Amino acid sequence: MNSKHGELRVLMFPWLAHGHVFPFLELAKGLVKKHFHVYLCSTSINLDSVRNSLNNDNDGHIPIELVELPLPSLPDLPPHYHTTKNIPPHLMPTLMKAFQMSAPAFSGIIADVKPDLLIYDGFQPWAARAAAAQGIPPVLFCTSGSTSLAFFHHHHTHKSWDTFPSDAIRLKEHEKRAMIAIKVENVDDGDFIFGIFKLSCEIVLIKSYRAFEGKYMDYLSSLCERKLVPTGPLIAHGDDEGVDDQDLEMMRWLGEREEGSTLYISFGSENYVSKEQMVEIAKGLEVSGVNFIWVARSPVGDDAAVPEGRREKGVVVRGWAPQAAILGHRSVGGFMTHCGWSSVTESVYYGVPMVAVAFKADQPVNARLAVEAGIGVEVERGEDGGFDGEGVARAINEVFVEGREGFRRRVGELREKMKVEEEEAMNQVVEELSRISNKGRRQYTKD
C-alpha cells in the first residue's frame, strides 16, 4: 500500500458472527484500497478465519492489522466458541455476556491504536461510548438490511408490527411471537437495538443498495435521524475455508448438471433446521425432482435425517460450503435460504431466485422483501411456523418451473442495478468517513 498524506486510521469492530465479521472485512479491504490504514479487532478464532481469507484473496496480500480482543474465560465457553459460527444455540447468551465483559479491554485497545474513527457494530453500544469518551468519532456499520432495521425501528417507536408503512412487509403471528429480543444482562433493549443509531456520529454505514431497498432506507433514515450511507453488497469472494476434496467433487458434480437445474440449500452460519424440518425438506426435494446441493450442518451432529442423496440428483455437504462459488455457478437455478442478509445479497449478486424459509430476527422481513421484489417465493407455513414437504415442493416448482422466466429476469435486472451502485458506493463511503473523521479538515488524497 502506498501510504498517502491524509491517510485515515480506522479501527473496525464487528460483532462475533461470521455474517458480521466478513462484511466488516470486505469494507476494510475497500478502505485499504482507498489508502485508509485499517485495524480489525475480534477474537482469536474469528481472526484465524480472517487471516485465511486474506491469504486466499485474489488481490494478494492486503495490509489490514488484526487486533485480538481477549474474552474473559467463562465456564462452558472455550475459545473455539468465541464466535457464533457453529456455537450451540444455548451458549449464545454466555458469548454475549463474555463479549460485554471485554469492554474494558476494548477501551485499552482504543487507547493503544488511537484511531481517527471507530466503525462499530450494533451489538456493542458500549464500544461506541468507549470511543466517544476518548474523543474518537464512532460510526455504526449495519450488516443487516435497511428494510428489517426500519421495520424494527418502527416497532420500537410506534409499538406496533402492523402499521409499518408497507403492506408487503408484515409479520405472521408465529413470527411476532418469536420476535423477542435477546435479553442480555445490563443491556436495555432500546439501547441495544435502537440507541446504537443515536450513538453514531452523523452518519450510519449500511450494507445495502438503493435499487433494492431505497424507500426503506429513506424511512430508516427519517426514524434514526442519521444520514444512511450504503456500502453496496460487500460480497466476500475469498470467504471459503479453503477448498477441500469434498468441494472439488461437488463442483465437478455441479459442472455436469444442466444450466439452472440445481437448488442450493443452506441456512447460514448460525441457524439450524430441526430433524423434522430436514425430513420435510427431503420430501419436497423428492416430489419436485430437482437437483440439489444441501449444506446440512448441525451443532450436535443430529443430521441423520438428511438423505445421502441419490448420486445423480443431489449432494449433501456436511460442513462449510463455498457458497459464493456455488451461487455463481451456471448450473444453480434457485437458493433455498433462511434469508440472512448476506445470503439474500449474494443471491441477487449472482442472479439466483430464492425459495425462502425464514426463521428468526431479520429473516422474515428479508423474505417479504424478496417476495415484494419478485425475486423469490416463501415456503408456506402453518400457524406455528411449521412446513411440510408438499409446501416445499410447491415453492421449488414455482421458482424452477411455473415462474422460472419471470424470476430469472427480475433478479437479473436487480443484479445489474446493484453492480452499477456498487461501483460508486465505496467512493461515497470514503468521502463521508473522511469528512467526519478527526482529520476531516485535511484534504483527502483520492486515487
Ligand SMILES: O=c1ccn([C@@H]2O[C@H](COP(=O)(O)OP(=O)(O)O[C@H]3O[C@H](CO)[C@@H](O)[C@H](O)[C@H]3O)[C@@H](O)[C@H]2O)c(=O)[nH]1
Ligand atoms: O456453508 C456456508 C454457510 C454460509 N456461508 C457464508 O456465510 C454467510 C452467511 O451470512 P447470512 O446469510 O447473513 O447468514 P447468518 O450467518 O445466519 O447471519 C446472521 O447475521 C445476518 C446479518 O446480520 C442476519 O441477517 C442473519 O439473520 C443472522 O443469522 C454468507 O456470506 C455465506 O456465503 C458460506 O460461505 N458457507
